[in-house]
Amino acid sequence: MRTYLAKIKIPSEIKNESTGSIGEKIFELWFKYNYADEPLFKQSADRDFQKIDFADHKGYTYQVKATKAKTYTFNCDLEAAGEYLNSELYVFIQLDEEYAYIEPICKKEEVLIKLKKSFIEDKKCFLYISDLFQQKLFI
16 A cells, blocks of 8 residues: 655656755745745755755754665765764655655654665765665655
């Protein structure tokens, strides 16, 4: 059975952007609709250092991970992931040609349990789509 928070048609004006950019814009749309225009602040000055993409007015921090493949990649060693992952909540979004599927939002602790060491690159770890709360949608 399919379990995802939302299925959102990708607006044509953002279809040609990078995977990460599409994911962030889809998250912003979803947040706006679900939280009645509560403020969502995009972190810009220190986002590469802090690894935080967004914060809301209650202080929750979010990192958005989008993919068109079978995994979500993190640019750190598996051993260093505890210090590398700074957001409280992680938003995983699967993209296909037409739609974005938002997975159930995970806490940092849940992500750390499911991370795996990259087989190909030293300084990376990843999370399989199938390790989340659902089966693969279409890949």
